[in-house]
Every structure is written in structure tokens, then in C-alpha cells.
Amino acid sequence: xxxxxxxxxxxxxxxxxxxKNRVYSLASAGTITACLLLLGVFYxxxxxxxxxxxxxESLVGITVFFEEGTTEEQILETKEKIRMRAEVADVVxxxxxxxxxxxxxxxxxxxxxxxxxxxxxxxxxASLEVSLSDVSMQKILVRHVESMEYVRKVNHSESIAESFDxxxxxxxxxxxxxxxxxVAVAVFLIRTTISTGINVRREEISIMSIIGATDFFIxxxxxxxxxxxxxxxxxxxxxxxxxxxxxxxxxxxEQFDSVFTAMNFIDRTKIMQQFIPLALIFSLGxxxxxxxxxxxxxxxxxxxxx
Amino acid sequence: MAADFDINREMSKIEAPVIxxxxxxxxxxxxxxxxxxxxxxxxxxxxxxxxxxxxxxKSTLIRLMLKEILPSKGKVFVAGREIGRLRKYQVSKYxxxxxxxxxxxxxxxxxxxxxxxxxxxxxxxxxxxxxxRQVPKMLSLVGLMDKRKSFPNELSxxxxxxxxxxxxxxxxxxxxxxxxxxxxxxxxxxxxxxxLLEDINKRGTTVVVVTHNQxxxxxxxxxxxxxxxGRVISDEEKGRYRYAKN
Ligand SMILES: Nc1ncnc2c1ncn2[C@@H]1O[C@H](COP(=O)(O)OP(=O)(O)O)[C@@H](O)[C@H]1O
Ligand SMILES: [Mg+2]
Numbered sequence: 001x002x003x004x005x006x007x008x009x010x011x012x013x014x015x016x017x018x019x020k021n022r023v024y025s026l027a028s029a030g031t032i033t034a035c036l037l038l039l040g041v042f043y044x045x046x047x048x049x050x051x052x053x054x055x056x057e058s059l060v061g062i063t064v065f066f067e068e069g070t071t072e073e074q075i076l077e078t079k080e081k082i083r084m085r086a087e088v089a090d091v092v093x094x095x096x097x098x099x100x101x102x103x104x105x106x107x108x109x110x111x112x113x114x115x116x117x118x119x120x121x122x123x124x125x126a127s128l129e130v131s132l133s134d135v136s137m138q139k140i141l142v143r144h145v146e147s148m149e150y151v152r153k154v155n156h157s158e159s160i161a162e163s164f165d166x167x168x169x170x171x172x173x174x175x176x177x178x179x180x181x182x183v184a185v186a187v188f189l190i191r192t193t194i195s196t197g198i199n200v201r202r203e204e205i206s207i208m209s210i211i212g213a214t215d216f217f218i219x220x221x222x223x224x225x226x227x228x229x230x231x232x233x234x235x236x237x238x239x240x241x242x243x244x245x246x247x248x249x250x251x252x253x254e255q256f257d258s259v260f261t262a263m264n265f266i267d268r269t270k271i272m273q274q275f276i277p278l279a280l281i282f283s284l285g286x287x288x289x290x291x292x293x294x295x296x297x298x299x300x301x302x303x304x305x306x
Numbered sequence: 307m308a309a310d311f312d313i314n315r316e317m318s319k320i321e322a323p324v325i326x327x328x329x330x331x332x333x334x335x336x337x338x339x340x341x342x343x344x345x346x347x348x349x350x351x352x353x354x355x356x357x358x359x360x361x362x363x364k365s366t367l368i369r370l371m372l373k374e375i376l377p378s379k380g381k382v383f384v385a386g387r388e389i390g391r392l393r394k395y396q397v398s399k400y401x402x403x404x405x406x407x408x409x410x411x412x413x414x415x416x417x418x419x420x421x422x423x424x425x426x427x428x429x430x431x432x433x434x435x436x437x438x439r440q441v442p443k444m445l446s447l448v449g450l451m452d453k454r455k456s457f458p459n460e461l462s463x464x465x466x467x468x469x470x471x472x473x474x475x476x477x478x479x480x481x482x483x484x485x486x487x488x489x490x491x492x493x494x495x496x497x498x499x500x501x502l503l504e505d506i507n508k509r510g511t512t513v514v515v516v517t518h519n520q521x522x523x524x525x526x527x528x529x530x531x532x533x534x535x536g537r538v539i540s541d542e543e544k545g546r547y548r549y550a551k552n
Contacts, residue, residue, distance in 0.1 A: 006431055207412055210372060212402035212477075213429035214395065303374070 014224030024193035031186040032233025042175035087137035226291025230283035323347040330380035341536040358533035405474030409489035444472035464495025520547040
């Protein structure tokens with residue numbers, strides 16, 4: 001009961017303080033908004049990159065094709081040799097007929113596949129699909145398999161994952177530096193806001209202290225103020241990103257669906273479920289920590305004066 | 307001047323003092339003592355004037371009692387506890403049992419009389435029920451019930467000091483400290499405040515008043531402690547204001 005009343009008191013005081021100090025409060029909340037918008041954009045891009053890479057990686061593996069005229073027996077022999085290697089998880093033999101069926105099912109519509117009749121244009125396309133237990137060994141495995149007898153060609157999709165990695169690192173570096181700058185600005189503005197609020201109320205604070213208010217009680221309204229600034233700063237970016245993300249993935253899908261069949265994005269609800277807690281922790285964290293530190297320092301100063 | 311033999315007063319001294327300074331010195335700056343080797347004992351129910359010229363160390367004594375500052379040497383005891391050793395969280399509890407008023411009233415200008423008094427209870431998280439009961443009681447005691455909705459700037463100095471007094475008393479303090487409470491008041495208002503302090507003392511609160519008001523000190527016949535240059539130069543029952551010769 002008492003705790004609840006104190007909580008309401010502190011929230012009331014915090015709101016009062018924000019209102020009295022609205023220009024600084026708005027500036028602080030605005031900086032947090034900018035931080036979160038940036039953070040959000042980068043988060044969404046990177047999360048989708050990861051998603052794409054993950055779905056690609058689940059397909060990654062190497063495919064081994066054989067020279068014309070290689071018999072099924074020879075292929076199966078090779079299959080056993082590859083399977084013996086430590087980094088190999090599994091090897092699947094795909095006969096030419098299966099390859100053709102798969103291709104028809106995945107990439108051609110019925111009309112188109114009908115035109116081929118019973119011909120198999122992939123006559124010599126029997127292959128081994130090798131999946132790895134250790135993706136980092138892929139290069140070595142590829143080199144080894146390429147040197148094996150009967151092997152004509154080894155396909156691998158490593159390059160996709162590698163270029164993704166480069167872009168991801170770059171994106172992280174850019175976003176982390178931008179966010180670090182914005183966080184510094186936000187912290188500075190919150191500290192100014194809280195300091196100003198404390199200065200306006202220094203008389204009140206010194207009276208409170210002499211009357212016997214606890215440090216916690218004196219400080220709480222300012223920490224609440226910081227927390228509210230944080231929450232205010234996170235409302236707009238969450239809303240904007242929610243709306244914009246939906247639009248963007250819809251447009252991208254409409255524009256490019258014909259080009260890439262496998263253009264997949266993280267579902268809006270799912271990505272917001274990840275982003276909202278992140279955004280709130282981020283903004284509340286900045287608001288509370290910055291205001292707490294400032295309040296503690298400034299109030300100590302006031303208590304030592306007069 | 308020999309004091310009368312007052313058996314009640316002498317009996318009370320058998321108990322431990324409420325406030326006790328033992329060899330207390332305070333140097334705000336190294337080597338410059340604001341007060342030096344102060345030894346004072348104040349007993350339960352006493353009314354004590356502390357007088358002395360400006361800069362003699364009176365406010366320093368008040369601030370030491372509140373633990374706003376710490377002694378450079380010596381110890382201050384309140385109710386037998388050395389307050390220098392109280393932890394931070396104990397200090398706020400401790401201050402709730404002490405009422406203070408200042409020369410400049412220190413009221414909150416953006417709140418009315420009722421809320422100024424209630425403020426002292428709100429900051430110690432008193433239940434609203436108690437606030438509704440205590441605040442009017444205190445406002446009646448200082449004669450300001452009809453001004454409860456007024457703001458400080460609508461009141462005279464004397465009225466403002468009475469609000470401050472109501473605020474100091476609302477949490478039922480054991481000790482009341484007043485640092486030049488009549489310093490900004492005319493003689494009539496000064497007398498009213500002093501009479502109030504005397505009433506409060508008669509109800510059992512130990513009262514310590516720092517003042518420059520010679521007329522009042524001389525006629526009230528209370529214990530008077532005189533400071534000069536940070537030292538106690540006299541401490542008399544039913545004393546008089548001594549001219550501080552520097
Ligand atoms: N915060 C402070 N810093 C430095 N010196 C101080 C401080 N407060 C008081 N003093 C000095 O201590 C001495 C006593 O001051 P004070 O106790 O305020 O005297 P009084 O209340 O009797 O006028 C004075 O010389 C004053 O200048
Ligand atoms: Mg003084």
C-alpha cells in the first residue's frame with residue numbers, strides 16, 4: 001500500500017518535472033528516438049541477412065558431378081570414399097532421373113516440363129550431395145574431391161556465405177559507431193535535463209533531506225523522469241518501424257518475386273517480438289542509468305552545500 | 307549569577323542528556339576552527355538559547371546536530387547514540403525525530419500552506435489518513451487554519467515562520483532546533499514565535515533556539531549558552547544575553 005503510494009508519488013513528480021522541463025525532455029526523448037530508429041533499421045537489415053544466410057546455409061553443401069560415361073558403380077565407390085572423411089556428415093546419391101524430377105518440380109511449370117516428354121536433358125547429371133558437419137572445412141574438402149578420379153566438377157555455394165559475412169561486419173561496424181555517438185548524445189541530454197530539473201528543485205531537495213526523506217525517495221522522481229523519457233523516446237520508433245517494415249517487405253516481394261523465388265523475409269510479428277524488448281531495454285536502460293547517476297551526484301552536491 | 311535550586315531540573319539531569327557535545331571541533335578549512343572544544347549537555351525537556359555574534363559558530367552547532375556536517379574532532383551524541391556513526395539510511399530516520407526551522411523559512415513557493423506542512427509527512431511516506439489528521443492539528447496550533455489554502459507569498463514573514471514551525475512539528479519531533487527563527491521578523495511577530503516555541507517546549511519537546519534577540523532572551527529566563535569565536539564562554543540557567551565583545 002505504502003509502496004504503491006510512493007510509486008504514484010514518484011511517477012507524479014517525474015511527470016511534473018518532465019512538463020516543467022519539456023524542451024530538454026523532448027530533446028532527450030528525440031535523441032533516443034533517433035538512436036532507436038537507426039538501431040531498428042540496422043537490426044532489421046541484419047536480422048534479415050542472417051535469416052537469408054541461415055536458410056542458404058541449410059542448403060549449403062557441395063555437389064559433385066561426374067565425367068561423361070562414369071558408371072553408377074564408380075560413383076557409389078567415390079561416394080564411400082567421401083563418406084569416410086571426418087568433416088562429412090552425409091552423402092546422398094542423386095541419379096540422373098531423380099535430378100531431372102527434382103528440377104522439374106522445383107523450377108518448371110507443368111506446361112514447360114511437358115514439352116520435354118520422357119527425355120532427360122540431365123542425362124549425365126548424376127551427382128553426390130555432400131553435407132558437412134564442419135562448414136569451415138568446405139574449402140579443403142572441395143579441393144580434395146576435385147582431385148578425385150571421375151570427378152568433373154564440384155559446385156559449392158561458400159562464396160555467398162562469405163560475402164554475407166563481409167557485409168554483415170561492415171554493417172555492424174557502421175551501426176555500432178553511429179549508435180555509440182547517438183547514445184553519447186542521448187546520455188548527455190538526459191544528464192542535462194535531470195541536472196536542470198534538480199537545480200530548479202534544489203530548495204525542495206535540501207528541505208527533503210533535512211526533514212528525513214531517504215536518498216531513494218529524493219532520487220526516485222528523477223529516475224522515473226529518465227525512465228519516462230526513455231519510454232517516450234521508444235514509442236515513435238517502434239510504431240514507425242512496425243508500419244514501415246510491413247510496407248517494405250511487401251514492396252520488395254512484389255517487385256522481386258519473379259526474380260528470386262526464394263526471397264524470404266522475417267515475419268513482421270516475429271521481428272517486432274524481438275525488437276520491442278530490445279528497444280525498451282535499450283531506451284529504459286539509457287534513461288534510468290543516466291538519470292540515476294546524475295541524480296546521485298547532483299543531490300550529494302546539494303546536501304553538502306548551504 | 308547563581309541559579310535557583312530547581313529540583314525538577316536537577317532531577318532531570320540524573321538521566322542521560324538528549325544532546326551531548328564532547329570536545330567537538332569543526333574546521334571547514336584546515337587550520338581554521340569554526341568551533342573548538344565544545345562541551346554542551348542538553349537534557350530532556352530543556353529550552354536552551356544559543357547566542358553569540360555572527361560567525362561565532364551557532365549554525366555550525368545546529369548543522370552538527372542534524373548530521374549535515376561531521377565534527378573534525380570530538381563526538382556528538384543524541385539520545386546516547388553517537389550520530390557521527392549513523393549510517394546513511396539511519397540518518398534519514400534520525401532526522402525525522404528532529405524538527406528544524408530557519409531564519410529564511412524555507413517554504414516551497416509552489417505549494418499552499420497545507421501542502422507545505424503535509425510535505426514533511428509525505429516525504430517520510432506517512433499514510434494519507436495521518437496527514438489529514440496531523441496537518442490541521444498543527445495549523446491550529448500555530449493559528450493558521452484559515453490560511454491553509456494560501457501560498458507563501460501571500461503571507462507575512464511571521465505567518466510564514468509559523469507555517470515552517472507547523473512543518474517542523476508535524477512528525478512529532480523529540481527535539482526542535484531553530485536557527486535564528488526571528489531574524490527576519492518584527493518584534494511583535496518575534497514574540498509570537500517565541501511564545502509558540504515555549505508552548506511546544508511545555509508539551510515536552512526539547513527546544514534549542516539560536517537567536518540574536520537580546521530583549522527576548524533577557525525576559526524569557528531560560529538557559530543561555532553564549533559562544534564567542536567558536537568557544538562556549540558562558541552557560542547559565544535563567545541567563546541573560548551577553549554582549550559579545552570581540
Ligand atoms: N561551509 C562553510 N565553509 C567554510 N567556512 C564556513 C562554512 N560555514 C561556516 N563557516 C565559517 O565558520 C564560522 C562559523 O560559522 P557559523 O556557524 O555559520 O556562525 P553563526 O551561525 O554563529 O553566524 C564562520 O567563521 C564561518 O565563516
Ligand atoms: Mg548562523
